Amino acid sequence: MASFLTQRLAAAFSPQAKFRYALSLIEAGEVARAFHPLSAAATAGIPEAQFRVGRAYLDGAGVPVSREEGARWMERAAEAGWVESQVVLATLYLFGLVGGVSAGANAVFASGPAQQEAKPDYERAAFWAKRAAEAGSPDGQALYAYVLTSGSPELRDLPTADAWYAKSAAAGCPQGHLGLALAQLRNALDADGQKQAAASLAKAAEGGLGTALYLLGVMTERGAGVKQDIAAATELYRQAAERHVRSGEARYGLALMEGRGVDRNTTQGESWLRRAALAGDAEAAALVGDIYTKGGDLPPNYAEAASWYGRSAAAGHAASARALGLLYLTGAGVPRDPEEAARWFRHSAERGDQLAHVDLGNLVLSGGGSEEDRNTARIRFEQAAETGDLVAAFNFGVCLAEGVGIERNDRQAALWLRRAADGVVNAQYWYGRMLAEGRGVEIDLKEGRAWIAKAAEAGLPDAEMAYGEMLLGGRGGPRDHAAALQMFERAAGQGHLNAMFSVAAMYGGGHDVPEDRARAQSWFRQAAERGHAMAQLMLGRYLSRGLGGETDLGNAKLWLQRAKSQGLSQADVELARLGNKPSAPPPPVARAASQN
Numbered sequence: 001m002a003s004f005l006t007q008r009l010a011a012a013f014s015p016q017a018k019f020r021y022a023l024s025l026i027e028a029g030e031v032a033r034a035f036h037p038l039s040a041a042a043t044a045g046i047p048e049a050q051f052r053v054g055r056a057y058l059d060g061a062g063v064p065v066s067r068e069e070g071a072r073w074m075e076r077a078a079e080a081g082w083v084e085s086q087v088v089l090a091t092l093y094l095f096g097l098v099g100g101v102s103a104g105a106n107a108v109f110a111s112g113p114a115q116q117e118a119k120p121d122y123e124r125a126a127f128w129a130k131r132a133a134e135a136g137s138p139d140g141q142a143l144y145a146y147v148l149t150s151g152s153p154e155l156r157d158l159p160t161a162d163a164w165y166a167k168s169a170a171a172g173c174p175q176g177h178l179g180l181a182l183a184q185l186r187n188a189l190d191a192d193g194q195k196q197a198a199a200s201l202a203k204a205a206e207g208g209l210g211t212a213l214y215l216l217g218v219m220t221e222r223g224a225g226v227k228q229d230i231a232a233a234t235e236l237y238r239q240a241a242e243r244h245v246r247s248g249e250a251r252y253g254l255a256l257m258e259g260r261g262v263d264r265n266t267t268q269g270e271s272w273l274r275r276a277a278l279a280g281d282a283e284a285a286a287l288v289g290d291i292y293t294k295g296g297d298l299p300p301n302y303a304e305a306a307s308w309y310g311r312s313a314a315a316g317h318a319a320s321a322r323a324l325g326l327l328y329l330t331g332a333g334v335p336r337d338p339e340e341a342a343r344w345f346r347h348s349a350e351r352g353d354q355l356a357h358v359d360l361g362n363l364v365l366s367g368g369g370s371e372e373d374r375n376t377a378r379i380r381f382e383q384a385a386e387t388g389d390l391v392a393a394f395n396f397g398v399c400l401a402e403g404v405g406i407e408r409n410d411r412q413a414a415l416w417l418r419r420a421a422d423g424v425v426n427a428q429y430w431y432g433r434m435l436a437e438g439r440g441v442e443i444d445l446k447e448g449r450a451w452i453a454k455a456a457e458a459g460l461p462d463a464e465m466a467y468g469e470m471l472l473g474g475r476g477g478p479r480d481h482a483a484a485l486q487m488f489e490r491a492a493g494q495g496h497l498n499a500m501f502s503v504a505a506m507y508g509g510g511h512d513v514p515e516d517r518a519r520a521q522s523w524f525r526q527a528a529e530r531g532h533a534m535a536q537l538m539l540g541r542y543l544s545r546g547l548g549g550e551t552d553l554g555n556a557k558l559w560l561q562r563a564k565s566q567g568l569s570q571a572d573v574e575l576a577r578l579g580n581k582p583s584a585p586p587p588p589v590a591r592a593a594s595q596n
Contacts (some may be wrong), residue, residue: 009587015044022049035062041072050077051085054129058088062336069096078128082304083135090129090143093121094151122151133164138173145179158183169200174207181212191225198225201359205236210243217251234261241272249276257291277311285312293323302333315343318351325359338368346373364405365398378405385416394420394427401439410440421451429463436476449476455488462489465499472502472511481512492523501528501535501577508538521548529557533566540571544578553578 019041025034035056041049057066071092077085092098096119096265125375126147132140140253141164148161162183168176181200190195198219204212217236219225229594233256240248240293253272256265270291276284285308292305306327312320325344328337342363358378363369364377378399384392400409414434420427432451435444449470455463468487471480491499504523509515521542527535540560543552564571 002054008347015041015049018044019046019049022052027270031056033062042076045080045571047077047080047085049185050080051082051088054085054088058394059473067092067097069301070308078131079384081135083132083137083140086128086135087137087140087143090125090127090132090140090147093125093128094143106262120151121440122147122155126151126155133167138168138171138176141171142173142175145176149179149182158186161216162187169203174204174209174212177201177207178209178212181215190415194219194225196225205239209247210240210248213237213243214240214245214251217248227475229261231261235286238262241275244279244403246276246279246284249273249279250287253284254287257287257531259469276309280315282312282315282317282320284322285309285315286317289320289323302327303590304333311346316351318348318353318356321345321348321351322356322359325356329359329363338363339370342373361395365395365402371434374399374405389428390420390423392415394424394430397427398430401434410434412440414440425455425458425460425463426534428452428458429460429466432463433466436470445470446478446560456490459490459494461494461496461499463490464488464494465496465502468499485511485513492526497527497530497532501532501538504535504538517542517548521550528562531566533563533568536560536563536566537568537571540574544574 005524018037022034022041025031025037035053038056042053050073054070054077054091055148056062057070057073063310071089074085074089074092076571078089089098098121100291113561120583122470125146129140129144129147133144141441145161145168148155148157150156158500165176165179165183170176170562177200180471181197183203184193184200186199188197198216201212201219205216213236216226217233217240220227220229220236222228234252237248237252237255241252249272252278253269253274255262256269256272258264258269270288273284273288276565277288277403277508289305289308289312292301294300306324309320309324309327313324320345325341325348327334327346329341330336334340342360345356345360345363349360356558360369360373361377361381369377369530378396381392381396381399385396393416397420398404399406400413400416402408414431416435417427417431421431430450432448432453432455434440435451437443437448449467450469452463452467456467464487467482469490471474471484471487473479473589485503488499488502488506492503504520504527505511506513507516507520507523509517509520521539524535524539524542528539536559540556541560542548542556543559544556545551545552557575559576560571560578562573
């Protein structure tokens with residue numbers, strides 16, 4: 001108590017005494033009371049007091065936060081040679097936290113909204129960091145080296161930066177060790193160079209630097225410069241994540257999701273990935289999107305996946321842009337929008353995703369995309385086809401056959417499709433159709449059937465359907481209803497709508513296969529539920545007449561009304577018969593592979 005009283009009395013007469021009294025109050029936890037004598041000492045010109053006043057304003061210690069006042073006092077102390085102030089002032093300039101033109105003690109600093117828009121001032125940062133570095137500050141040396149490494153192009157000087165990093169590291173500064181490690185990695189030509197970098201990173205990590213912990217984790221995971229140890233790498237990622245290093249959060253989250261070097265915990269893993277994604281990590285956002293797309297313990301959530309893919313794609317992630325395009329193409333989690341799908345495929349392709357080029361090309365070939373997309377796709381297909389790319393030759397052939405981005409030319413289309421048919425199943429089907437229809441070539445049903453059969457045997461649903469029709473009608477070769485049914489069933493099993501109807505029609509009777517109307521009704525139902533108009537008509541007939549072993553007049557009317565809404569006039573006749581309740585309805589007639 002006596003000491004405080006003595007210091008307080010002395011403070012009334014001497015700036016140094018005021019400063020000592022302020023320090024004693026700070027040590028006692030009386031930060032707010034300390035500010036007045038500290039400010040008086042600073043005004044009297046004591047550099048350390050000026051530094052502490054600046055720090056108080058920057059930190060809000062005993063006074064309201066004021067970056068403007070903090071920077072002003074820091075500059076006064078820096079000009080007086082106080083090295084810590086020079087380091088802080090350089091940092092403020094480096095990160096754009098102050099702006100304006102320095103004029104010594106009368107410097108003007110931006111604050112508020114204008115300050116928030118300030119850009120880094122590398123020249124002023126370099127000026128003050130260099131003064132601190134030359135004064136022997138390890139932090140200043142590391143900071144000056146950073147400016148020389150990452151500042152404006154005219155300031156960059158890697159050899160000088162490396163030398164300052166080495167001085168800072170020699171003094172035991174963690175930032176110096178980190179900078180030295182990065183320099184060593186940049187210059188590493190062999191395993192010894194990687195070992196040196198890993199050793200420097202380890203020293204920086206011991207100082208608690210999150211970036212060093214993360215980078216050391218990467219090297220440990222890969223076994224670069226240190227022994228590979230997945231568990232140790234995951235632990236380093238955890239420590240980096242807890243220090244809010246975005247990449248560390250992403251890596252640790254992924255490790256938890258996969259159980260790599262740690263017990264698997266999908267809940268915590270997703271939480272860390274979300275943190276990284278919300279902090280702007282595009283890869284983490286993509287991973288979260290993948291989690292919701294694939295599902296796991298819960299069903300997939302495509303709407304949530306679209307949100308995360310959108311965040312990632314907006315940050316330039318090519319694979320996420322393609323994934324988002326696929327969601328828009330299929331209408332999963334978002335409204336189906338082929339034009340929006342094309343836009344995202346375009347974004348992905350422009351960022352180098354080759355699969356997105358294929359997706360965009362397929363969308364264009366099916367009639368989607370813009371006129372520019374069609375022209376671009378056609379040019380790309382043509383250029384690749386000229387180099388011998390058979391897939392591109394097929395796509396270019398389709399462009400010529402359909403007039404996509406170019407005037408239709410059946411003869412040239414047939415030439416390119418024949419070339420592609422030697423290695424592309426889809427081209428075999430298309431070329432077979434061209435021969436069977438006489439498009440661009442002389443009609444040749446036998447040869448056309450052979451090519452379509454080849455594609456069908458490879459499992460292409462459209463080819464299975466087309467080959468089944470040729471077998472059914474005896475076009476290009478002998479009739480074979482049993483083989484036709486087999487082809488239709490194969491295509492139907494892959495979701496081909498017309499094939500479903502054809503299977504039902506063949507089991508319904510009138511073909512050279514055993515009749516099975518219960519099975520026919522089942523296939524009519526599957527096609528009807530997917531919107532096939534003739535299947536809806538036939539299902540209505542079957543249910544109204546009990547042809548498949550089940551009579552259900554209510555559902556029969558519903559299916560007939562659906563068929564009517566699609567323009568089938570036969571449905572009106574069936575509905576009228578239901579209204580008149582005919583006692584002996586004629587048997588239904590359905591032909592395979594046709595809705596007419």
